[in-house]
Amino acid sequence: MEILYANYLKNPLYTYLYHDHILPETTIKFDSYMVHEAELNVGDLRLLKTDMPLFLPKNTHIRLLITSSDVLHSWAVPAFGVKVDAVPGRLNQTSLYLKNTGTFYGQCSELCGVNHAFMPIEVYVVNPVHFYNYVYIYFKNYTGDPASLSR
Numbered sequence: 516m517e518i519l520y521a522n523y524l525k526n527p528l529y530t531y532l533y534h535d536h537i538l539p540e541t542t543i544k545f546d547s548y549m550v551h552e553a554e555l556n557v558g559d560l561r562l563l564k565t566d567m568p569l570f571l572p573k574n575t576h577i578r579l580l581i582t583s584s585d586v587l588h589s590w591a592v593p594a595f596g597v598k599v600d601a602v603p604g605r606l607n608q609t610s611l612y613l614k615n616t617g618t619f620y621g622q623c624s625e626l627c628g629v630n631h632a633f634m635p636i637e638v639y640v641v642n643p644v645h646f647y648n649y650v651y652i653y654f655k656n657y658t659g660d661p662a663s664l665s666r
């Protein structure tokens with residue numbers, strides 16, 4: 516899985532890319548933006564809720580490749596113990612092995628510009644048995660709030 520950053524100066528976002536043929540002959544690429552304060556639902560976390568979370572399976576060895584397309588950023592999720600610099604022109608790598616399901620949050624932790632505070636990370640860790648179903652449902656058919664999917 517690769518984490519890319521793009522168009523930061525216009526809209527702060529993370530672009531996530533699943534390389535590993537999660538769906539047959541498919542590479543999944545999507546953008547993840549912060550949900551604006553005015554659009555939050557009750558219970559959503561301000562400055563942390565995204566319109567498209569990253570799904571990851573638990574009990575699975577995961578490789579992250581991280582880069583940037585504009586300035587220095589840092590992909591940091593404290594609950595995972597992970598903080599990796601995103602550097603233009605470089606590909607940084609780290610690995611994850613997640614033991615619990617749930618929703619986890621992080622933020623860019625490099626002072627990257629005026630929108631630094633508005634590029635959160637939201638990760639849904641799900642059971643690997645259901646991971647393919649989640650991704651398939653979410654990216655092929657599902658249009659509602661992914662939080663409503665049971666884990």
Ligand SMILES: [Cu+2]
Pocket residue numbers: 587588589623624625626627628631634
């Ligand atoms: Cu940043």
